[in-house]
Amino acid sequence: MSPFGGAGGLGAVPAGQSAVPCFRAEDFHLFCTAGELLRGVDLVVPGGRITALIGPSGAGKSMLLRSLNRMHDRVAGLRVTGGLWFREQEIYAPDLDPVCLRRRVGMVFRQPVVFPASIFDNVAYGPRVHRLELGPAGLATRVERCLRAAGLWDEVRDVLRQPAGRLTGGQRQRLAIARALAVDPEVLLLDEPTATVDPVATARIEDALLRLRGALTVVVVTHNLAQAARISQQTVFMLEGRVVESGPTEVVFHQPRDTRTEDYLTGRFG
């Protein structure tokens, strides 16, 4: 299955994915030595769409996002209660291999990270690590396809063998997206992907995310409400470690049920 057909318009959810939600949380709590960071999250993230996680600083958005592919595992004193599922699979089940989970659920961080290697090797990292038998030509095709999907191909097609450290911040972030796509994930988690880049690069990254819609489930944490409104179909508003409100973006933004949501969206706090 190639996730990069380029087709997927609004609502083009592949059949069968809407039946089982991509992520589901029921009374999910997360504790670490610093205290209780998530205090009973109830959430449904539908597949094949872009879901935006919004809320003020310290609401637990990044915490929740990093729980979805178990990036916290190294945090000291981590403990979770309640349920969190990726499709049918319980994420914190003791027998689940986080490495396998992360291969299906990719992630892009706030600060763009490039490996100290060439642009090509950065994108090829995942396929090589997972020993995907693509062959040299197949690997090159995969790299090109992912760079195109991330909207970076035209800028780097002639410098693929140069160190990735020479790229600008916005290019690095798109490289990180391409690298995450190269292992064919089913989900892409993004933690404030445009927080450190300029508006032009932000637009490019948003374009790339919109192109991925439909084929891939995207969950994006953002502080930028306008961005959430521009790109997401689902919006989840979080406050103090809980989900206050979630639903279709138009509904959450225009007819919020909870006054706290309305207060946040209209700028009374946050």
Add this chain to the structure above:
Amino acid sequence: MIRAARPLDRLAGGALWVALAVVLLPLAGMVWLAVRHLPAVWLAPRGLWPAIRGSLSVVGVGLALAVPAGLCGGVWVAEVRQGFLARAVRLSAALLGGASGVVVGYAALFALVHGFGWGFGTAAGGLALAAVMLPQVVGATTEAVAAVPDALRDASLALGANRRTTVWRVVAPAAAPRILAGVLGAASLGIGETAALACTLGWTGVPSAAGSYLTRAVWSSVRRPESGAAALAVLLLVVLALRAAADRMGGRS
């Protein structure tokens, strides 16, 4: 009113400059000692070959033992971080790094040269030198690996790479220049070690003609400035070159 600099500040600055000059003074003296008898320095290396060869072989054996062990130790300390082994490695590397070469040498003399009957030679010398260089390699590796930002590790883990792959393919290349710098530093430490080698390779005070090495050449020429100058020049050159190379390596990352 705005003044450029207060007189007291200027005085303090001057005092610090003097301190720096005093610290650097011996270096000038050493260079002068090395180049004072330039013709002798030019001619003598022929006679120094056995010493250079001896130093190289014993440092080579020492590095061959210390580098793999030190890499493992440093990676364990910086990557695993917790647990008994990590703490033991960190503590023992710190303690061993402070140990005097003569103590290491004496232990090697007692256990290896006499106890196991290896006799004076490269084997005992290399092992003693490995013990001297090991904490250096562990320390440099630990620092280099710990300096790799966690963001890089997370980026790799998020692609579904496991811990081992991440260390091998992402952390190691990022840390390699500084690790290499540490290995060069350890080599320069080994080249300059005297006491540990004196106990295991022999010197004028120890009844053995087994080994010739650079520091011994410097030491035994103490009453003959001309031939001492050549050995000193070679030793200084090697140590400074290794240090400069290490600086370059470490600075690049």
Add this chain to the structure above:
Amino acid sequence: MSRRLARAATCAVALGAASTPLVWMAIAGVLVWAARPSGLPRLGAVNPVAALGAFAGTCATAGIALVLAVPVGIGSALCLSDQHWGRAGAVLGFGVDALAGIPGVVFGLWGYQLLVPRFGGGDLLVAGLVLAAMVAPACASGCVRALSRVPVAVREQGRVLGFSQWQTLGGLIVPLAWRDMAAGVVLALGRAVGETVAVLMVGGGGVGPAGWRQPVTTAAALLLADVRLAAADPAGHAARALARLALLLFATTCVVRLAAIALQRTSAPDRAGAGGE
């Protein structure tokens, strides 16, 4: 299959890592074994190994070196840490670092050929001076590292508050870095305690610290000077007494290192503000 391979690789690395504590334990064990009591005369009583006198010599020379070297070492570190003069600063910094890494035998030869003739023979003062020359760059190098760990933001804060260069240094940077600087000084002290050949070359080979201008020896120097006795009779009195001296020296250097670790443990200006999300 690959999981088993992974486990084997981890075990191999753990085994390699374990070699460092094992080496330390082996050295300690050999020394303890070599020094085991056996009804022979106690430490210091065996002629010609005047161990306690030599240990007093270690304390005296290291003390002199420390008193002389610490002010200039810290002074030059403060001078170097103020990086306003680009290339020249880099060259001087390299000089100090290089000097800190120059072997003791070179310092010994320097002292023997340049200092001893001027002072008319090796003695406690010359030994102290040579050790000070060794300790000062080590001290400076350690303090530069400690100072460089103070975040740039702190320096800028000083400038923002209208502090002069030296007010920033004394009021903001040194209070943050002093524990690491102290640790650097203690590490340099360890070098003075363990130095062997340089003292052997310029100490004049006395027994203990009898006076400023009297020959002196240290534990480390005596150990090397008398190794031939141990070599001559590996099971005898001398070997045992020397092993006790070596054990004492080993324990001393370990204590010095532990002091440095204790100083460093409670200070970490670079940890503050690093990482996080």
